[in-house]
Amino acid sequence: MTERLTVEFTPAEGAVIRVLGVVERRGYVLRGLSMKEKADTASLVIDVEPREASRRVPVLAQQLARLVDVRSVSLAARDAGSLA
Amino acid sequence: MSSAAQASPSPQPLPVSGARLVVEALEREGVKHVFGYPGGAIMPVYDALTGSSLQHILVRHEQAAALAADAYGRVTGRPGVCLATSGPGATNLVTGIANAFLDSVPMVAITGQVGSPLMGTDAFQEVDIFGITLPIVKHSFIIRNTADIPRIFAEAFRIASSGRPGPVLIDLPKDVGVLTANPEPFELPDEPAAPLDEASIALANALIAEAKAPVIYFGGGVAIARAERALRDLAQRMGVPSVSTLKGLGCIPSDEPNYLGMLGMHGARAANIAIDNCDLLICVGARFDDRATGKLDSFAARAKVIHIDGDAAEIGKLRVPEVGLAGDVSSILGRLTAVPKIADWAQQCRAQRKMWAPRYDAPGQGIYAPALLKELSEAAGDKAIFTCDVGQHQMWVAQHCQFSRPQAHLTSGGLGTMGYGVPAGMGAVLAEPDATVITVSGDGSFMMNVQELATLRRYRLPLKIVLIDNSQLGMVRQWQELFFEENFSEIDLSDNPDFSEVAHSFGIEAFTIDHRSQVGPAIQRLLRTSGPILLHVRIDPRENVWPLVPPNSSNVQMMEKGW
Ligand SMILES: Cc1ncc(C[n+]2csc(CCOP(=O)(O)OP(=O)(O)O)c2C)c(N)n1
Numbered sequence: 001m002t003e004r005l006t007v008e009f010t011p012a013e014g015a016v017i018r019v020l021g022v023v024e025r026r027g028y029v030l031r032g033l034s035m036k037e038k039a040d041t042a043s044l045v046i047d048v049e050p051r052e053a054s055r056r057v058p059v060l061a062q063q064l065a066r067l068v069d070v071r072s073v074s075l076a077a078r079d080a081g082s083l084a
Numbered sequence: 085m086s087s088a089a090q091a092s093p094s095p096q097p098l099p100v101s102g103a104r105l106v107v108e109a110l111e112r113e114g115v116k117h118v119f120g121y122p123g124g125a126i127m128p129v130y131d132a133l134t135g136s137s138l139q140h141i142l143v144r145h146e147q148a149a150a151l152a153a154d155a156y157g158r159v160t161g162r163p164g165v166c167l168a169t170s171g172p173g174a175t176n177l178v179t180g181i182a183n184a185f186l187d188s189v190p191m192v193a194i195t196g197q198v199g200s201p202l203m204g205t206d207a208f209q210e211v212d213i214f215g216i217t218l219p220i221v222k223h224s225f226i227i228r229n230t231a232d233i234p235r236i237f238a239e240a241f242r243i244a245s246s247g248r249p250g251p252v253l254i255d256l257p258k259d260v261g262v263l264t265a266n267p268e269p270f271e272l273p274d275e276p277a278a279p280l281d282e283a284s285i286a287l288a289n290a291l292i293a294e295a296k297a298p299v300i301y302f303g304g305g306v307a308i309a310r311a312e313r314a315l316r317d318l319a320q321r322m323g324v325p326s327v328s329t330l331k332g333l334g335c336i337p338s339d340e341p342n343y344l345g346m347l348g349m350h351g352a353r354a355a356n357i358a359i360d361n362c363d364l365l366i367c368v369g370a371r372f373d374d375r376a377t378g379k380l381d382s383f384a385a386r387a388k389v390i391h392i393d394g395d396a397a398e399i400g401k402l403r404v405p406e407v408g409l410a411g412d413v414s415s416i417l418g419r420l421t422a423v424p425k426i427a428d429w430a431q432q433c434r435a436q437r438k439m440w441a442p443r444y445d446a447p448g449q450g451i452y453a454p455a456l457l458k459e460l461s462e463a464a465g466d467k468a469i470f471t472c473d474v475g476q477h478q479m480w481v482a483q484h485c486q487f488s489r490p491q492a493h494l495t496s497g498g499l500g501t502m503g504y505g506v507p508a509g510m511g512a513v514l515a516e517p518d519a520t521v522i523t524v525s526g527d528g529s530f531m532m533n534v535q536e537l538a539t540l541r542r543y544r545l546p547l548k549i550v551l552i553d554n555s556q557l558g559m560v561r562q563w564q565e566l567f568f569e570e571n572f573s574e575i576d577l578s579d580n581p582d583f584s585e586v587a588h589s590f591g592i593e594a595f596t597i598d599h600r601s602q603v604g605p606a607i608q609r610l611l612r613t614s615g616p617i618l619l620h621v622r623i624d625p626r627e628n629v630w631p632l633v634p635p636n637s638s639n640v641q642m643m644e645k646g647w
């Protein structure tokens with residue numbers, strides 16, 4: 001099942017690749033992505049799908065949350081609409 | 085001095101070069117030793133190093149710089165520092181950085197980079213070390229402005245050692261080190277501690293109170309959180325049997341009566357049996373790693389789980405606990421005050437420990453490595469720090485040496501890096517000069533960083549190396565024997581050099597033994613010698629590490645030795 005994560009972060013050098021790298025390395029396929037930047041904060045909305053059923057998205061959210069540039073991660077069931 | 089300058093109330097400080105700012109930042113962080121190797125892009129920093137208070141240790145391969153810094157960080161709890169030039173210097177650090185990452189060790193790795201205008205042009209010795217190391221650092225920086233150097237270094241040291249520690253990489257373009265700046269003062273924001281979850285604490289206490297067969301399963305996260313004391317208090321207060329992972333060894337002293345030993349693939353049978361029979365698993369700073377758990381669904385299958393860790397991302401990663409408690413480990417442990425009624429269970433576990441205690445009466449007159457290591461550990465006592473390489477000898481150290489603190493056992497647990505032992509020994513000697521530092525290596529691993537004998541000699545580092553030589557890649561041979569139908573493929577090292585001669589050629593005292601009667605005197609000589617020394621021990625190439633849980637098996641399906 002695809003799930004949606006919203007990641008608020010400080011847009012420091014490498015921050016976006018770091019976030020996306022964690023998603024892929026921890027066993028998820030990226031299904032959708034959008035980014036917004038405002039002043040000194042940015043947010044990524046990411047749709048992810050685990051490669052195997054035992055992976056739990058709340059654990060991925062914690063793994064993202066411990067990245068130094070990440071300020072918060074929230075998890076929402078994906079709505080039917082596509083990413084803007 | 086001109087009169088205008090005299091009249092000025094607060095003269096602007098003179099601008100300082102980036103390289104000087106780097107050195108000053110390291111001094112401000114209290115760094116005493118830097119492990120490194122110079123080259124083009126990092127030359128400005130080497131220029132600024134002369135005349136500083138930092139002692140630079142010139143290794144003979146950058147991998148050793150990173151591995152020595154790793155050990156330094158493990159022993160002191162403060163980031164070890166390594167320094168290399170761009171390109172191959174930086175890529176040579178990678179294994180050591182990954183080693184620190186997988187074992188959560190505080191480290192700051194500084195790499196030179198080509199000048200900013202050249203970055204992204206495939207310039208000479210340009211590699212994207214920032215990109216290469218992204219998956220194996222806790223955080224990383226490319227310094228774009230000279231004036232940012234003091235702040236970025238302060239942040240790097242803070243990040244490397246706070247929370248769950250890890251390596252931080254700082255990539256320094258050459259021009260940033262050459263240009264001058266007058267940095268602004270800065271302050272790092274405080275990091276508020278997360279409040280404890282009272283409901284979860286209450287639930288954990290309730291589970292403990294009703295448990296009939298609880299076990300504490302602890303790992304490297306205890307030492308990371310410097311929570312050894314709190315763990316020992318908890319284990320004593322509750323009288324609960326405990327088992328350790330490879331990285332947890334020493335958090336509870338090996339001679340504690342309720343301590344059952346290391347669990348897992350090469351663990352003690354008593355430890356694995358206790359886990360199999362327990363009804364409550366109190367996991368402290370451990371992470372359900374496959375080497376510890378064996379087949380995960382049969383690991384403590386009937387137990388409820390309380391999982392305590394400094395890192396919230398570990399909780400529920402592989403096993404969903406009944407109670408998860410993330411935060412300051414010592415504070416959490418201090419709040420677990422329930423005492424279960426488990427005298428029979430604890431007695432049963434102690435009896436198992438006694439029944440399955442390792443035997444040292446191996447047949448024959450050859451040297452039995454487990455017996456040698458036990459004798460060495462007893463003779464070296466509490467002041468010893470053991471560093472190891474990877475393979476059978478590493479498991480024998482874990483099984484047969486005694487540790488009363490986690491800093492006494494430096495092992496590459498997560499990455500399993502052959503070549504760790506000697507550089508780690510160098511780092512440990514410098515980090516704790518009063519300790520008796522002993523590196524236990526294998527003949528395969530030793531050759532991976534053999535060049536560091538030159539570093540030992542140069543700085544007269546009193547490292548004691550015990551080289552267990554089975555003229556094989558022993559651990560690989562063991563697996564080929566047991567799980568690949570004795571199809572021995574590329575494990576023969578019978579053309580090894582004469583290791584004593586090798587050490588002598590570096591100017592290091594060395595001697596070889598191959599008979600059991602030589603062990604006692606050899607240990608005495610090793611411990612008596614004040615400078616670096618190598619004891620080369622020839623053992624039977626067919627020796628295996630026992631017990632062993634075969635891959636994909638439950639931890640109670642242990643294979644045992646034949647005698
Ligand atoms: C850098 C590296 N390469 C390969 C391995 C795989 N490996 C694990 S143990 C081992 C054999 C180690 O041989 P030796 O150092 O002689 O120790 P022994 O097992 O004989 O005690 C090998 C090749 C590794 N862990 N690290």
